[in-house]
Amino acid sequence: MVKDGFLPNLHTYCALINGLIKKNMIEKGCQYLVKMLDDGFSPDTILYTILINQFCRKGDIIFAFNLVNLMNENQIKPQLQLYGSLINGLCRNITRTRVRDPLLSRRYIEAKQQLFN
Numbered sequence: 773m774v775k776d777g778f779l780p781n782l783h784t785y786c787a788l789i790n791g792l793i794k795k796n797m798i799e800k801g802c803q804y805l806v807k808m809l810d811d812g813f814s815p816d817t818i819l820y821t822i823l824i825n826q827f828c829r830k831g832d833i834i835f836a837f838n839l840v841n842l843m844n845e846n847q848i849k850p851q852l853q854l855y856g857s858l859i860n861g862l863c864r865n866i867t868r869t870r871v872r873d874p875l876l877s878r879r880y881i882e883a884k885q886q887l888f889n
Contacts, residue, residue, distance in 0.1 A: 780811070786819045793826040814846070821854045828861025836861060 780788070785808040792801035805815070805823075815823075820843050827836040836858060843850060 780808075782808075782813050782816065782819075785813060786822060789819065790822045790826070793823065796830075798830075815848075817843075817848055817851050817854075820848060821851055821857065824854055825857035828857050828864070831861070831865060833858075833861050833865050 785804060789801045789804050789808075792798070792804065808815070820839055824836045824839050827833075827839070840850065840854070840858070
């Protein structure tokens with residue numbers, strides 16, 4: 773693309789980073805994120821949502837929340853889809869943890885019953 777005289781824009785970087793992270797090429801995706809920043813582009817709400825969604829799907833909830841904090845520091849307002857991604861990621865993570873930790877599972881069930889009763 774660059775060889776042909778076309779320079780990537782924000783949308784190009786978003787599509788590229790999203791595809792790489794979906795293919796579990798997280799390190800390569802982060803390299804392009806750094807290149808994007810070096811080229812003078814700032815991540816927007818859409819790119820942050822893409823990144824947070826993919827990291828939640830991979831089970832890296834802590835990194836996803838670090839990205840949310842970074843959004844807040846950069847005064848970027850999250851969209852509704854971002855919260856959905858976080859909720860889905862937390863639910864998946866709780867389900868995985870419940871299977872591994874019976875005590876946590878029992879506490880989760882008790883808290884859920886108190887919440888909905």
